[in-house]
Amino acid sequence: MDGDLRVKLARIAKGLSQEQLANAAQVTRQTIGLIEKGDYNPSLSLCIRIAKALDKTLDQLFWEEEPK
Amino acid sequence: MKGPGFGMDERTRSIVQRVCAVLYVLSMAALWIDLVVREFVLGLPVSGYDDIAMIFTANVLLFIGAVLYYGVVIVPRIRPVKLAAIYGVMVLLGTAFAAVKHGSTSVYAILGHLRIVAAILGIMAAAYALLAYVGHRKIERRITS
Numbered sequence: 001m002d003g004d005l006r007v008k009l010a011r012i013a014k015g016l017s018q019e020q021l022a023n024a025a026q027v028t029r030q031t032i033g034l035i036e037k038g039d040y041n042p043s044l045s046l047c048i049r050i051a052k053a054l055d056k057t058l059d060q061l062f063w064e065e066e067p068k
Numbered sequence: 069m070k071g072p073g074f075g076m077d078e079r080t081r082s083i084v085q086r087v088c089a090v091l092y093v094l095s096m097a098a099l100w101i102d103l104v105v106r107e108f109v110l111g112l113p114v115s116g117y118d119d120i121a122m123i124f125t126a127n128v129l130l131f132i133g134a135v136l137y138y139g140v141v142i143v144p145r146i147r148p149v150k151l152a153a154i155y156g157v158m159v160l161l162g163t164a165f166a167a168v169k170h171g172s173t174s175v176y177a178i179l180g181h182l183r184i185v186a187a188i189l190g191i192m193a194a195a196y197a198l199l200a201y202v203g204h205r206k207i208e209r210r211i212t213s
Contacts, residue, residue, distance in 0.1 A: 027077035034079065043078055 004038035006061050010054040011036075024053035092131075099124045129192070136196055137203035155193065159186045 011021050022029040025046060034040035042050065051058050076084070103121055106112045135141050162185035167178050
């Protein structure tokens with residue numbers, strides 16, 4: 001599954017809006033929107049903040065398996 | 069939960085940094101063109117715009133210094149012979165430029181330019197080498213600590 005879509009699904013599963021996730025990760029709502037769309041590559045520290053806010057690991061949200 | 073400070077997060081900061089970098093280069097280029105036009109096209113006296121020239125020069129020199137200090141550009145190791153050759157060529161070019169600009173034809177005047185250019189370039193090279201060395205050491209210390 002697309003890593004960016006996983007962020008969106010995890011956020012919805014946790015019942016958070018983009019705004020709430022943005023506040024938890026200390027970024028703007030637009031940045032979360034762009035990450036979910038795959039139009040912005042977040043830094044490692046932001047990935048960690050997002051993962052913590054969504055109670056997920058970095059692997060679960062951002063790791064991409066190599067196609068076999 | 070607190071949001072990004074001043075409405076800036078890493079994405080917006082990166083955009084602002086890119087915009088500032090592009091505008092800085094454009095401003096410096098425009099300033100340089102302005103100086104060249106004033107001096108060589110309009111033939112205006114230097115005293116009329118030497119403050120602008122000083123700001124431009126200081127800006128460019130500080131920019132190069134900061135780039136070297138923060139290790140943005142990794143300067144390759146250059147052998148002393150090659151370094152001396154580069155320095156010699158720069159001194160000759162600088163002297164030729166100064167001689168043409170001031171219309172100097174006598175050997176005495178050209179040697180005078182040579183001395184000044186060699187001293188300025190020598191001080192600049194030493195200062196930049198020191199900055200690059202100090203910056204490099206600082207980064208290495210942070211890595212190893």
